[in-house]
Amino acid sequence: MIIHHPILGPRDAQEFVYLGDESLIDRPDGMTAGIEAFHDYAYNRDNPAGAHRELWYHEQGDRSWLVVTRNTVTHEITKVELARDVARAKGRTK
Amino acid sequence: MANALKARTALGAHDPLQVMVGALVVTERFDVALASVAARRGRMGDLAKAAETIGLPLPEAARHASGEVYAAFWTAPEMWLVEAPFASHELIAEVLKQALGDAASVTEQTDAWVAFDLLAPDLAPLLERLCNVDFPAVVVGYATRTMVEHLGCYLIKHGRGTARLYGPRSSAKSLLHALEAAAHSAW
Numbered sequence: 487m488i489i490h491h492p493i494l495g496p497r498d499a500q501e502f503v504y505l506g507d508e509s510l511i512d513r514p515d516g517m518t519a520g521i522e523a524f525h526d527y528a529y530n531r532d533n534p535a536g537a538h539r540e541l542w543y544h545e546q547g548d549r550s551w552l553v554v555t556r557n558t559v560t561h562e563i564t565k566v567e568l569a570r571d572v573a574r575a576k577g578r579t580k
Numbered sequence: 581m582a583n584a585l586k587a588r589t590a591l592g593a594h595d596p597l598q599v600m601v602g603a604l605v606v607t608e609r610f611d612v613a614l615a616s617v618a619a620r621r622g623r624m625g626d627l628a629k630a631a632e633t634i635g636l637p638l639p640e641a642a643r644h645a646s647g648e649v650y651a652a653f654w655t656a657p658e659m660w661l662v663e664a665p666f667a668s669h670e671l672i673a674e675v676l677k678q679a680l681g682d683a684a685s686v687t688e689q690t691d692a693w694v695a696f697d698l699l700a701p702d703l704a705p706l707l708e709r710l711c712n713v714d715f716p717a718v719v720v721g722y723a724t725r726t727m728v729e730h731l732g733c734y735l736i737k738h739g740r741g742t743a744r745l746y747g748p749r750s751s752a753k754s755l756l757h758a759l760e761a762a763a764h765s766a767w
Contacts, residue, residue: 493641493642493657494641494642494724498712500712500727501712501726501727545732546725546726546727546732547724547725548641548654548655548656548657548725549655549656550656550657568657570657
């Protein structure tokens with residue numbers, strides 16, 4: 487599988503480490519959001535047969551976190567973004 | 581007493597090693613000082629200005645560039661690994677911290693890596709056995725992190741038959757063994 491890194495171009499998937507669902511970016515504030523929201527964040531994941539947004543880490547490359555949109559049925563990758571950009575677009579400052 | 585203390589190379593010898601296998605010449609570089617430079621958040625403009633005054637090149641993604649004293653290659657967004665002559669820049673991290681101020685975070689890297697200069701008429705037969713970099717296809721000055729025998733390394737292309745490989749210092753012998761084994765296979 488080839489992942490088209492937004493900065494470095496096509497890279498073999500063996501250079502990357504998979505973390506999981508992109509929703510991990512949206513960690514609720516543990517002090518104010520309430521236990522339900524945090525439980526949902528920690529344990530509940532969708533398991534779609536189709537497009538899935540997921541976090542990959544370019545460990546044997548530039549050490550960037552990526553948000554990869556991958557079809558879980560065909561493994562086709564339709565979009566690759568820097569997780570930093572995705573988080574900032576959501577209003578995160580870090 | 582202090583005068584009697586002499587640093588050993590990454591391979592544990594007193595002098596840097598040079599070995600020839602087939603068409604390949606591997607030269608251990610013991611005379612390169614290294615430091616990482618990363619722009620602090622929102623300070624890239626300040627870093628670029630400060631770097632310019634000391635002649636420190638900050639090349640674009642996946643590239644290596646040489647200045648008069650400093651050379652550098654890109655390792656991550658807004659982060660570089662800087663090379664300088666060890667004889668004049670043994671304290672490279674201190675020197676860079678002074679010059680770049682609080683625009684960048686600097687870490688000493690000299691003793692974290694082993695540096696091998698690779699020389700052959702064409703390095704493609706060697707590197708295609710060792711890593712997934714398409715060496716003939718990439719431009720001169722290309723620099724990338726890649727895996728060689730499960731070791732995370734930096735590979736810098738200086739020409740069709742010249743490249744520098746930085747590997748983890750504690751695995752210097754393993755990396756050299758991998759180079760020798762691949763060279764035996766290639767030539």
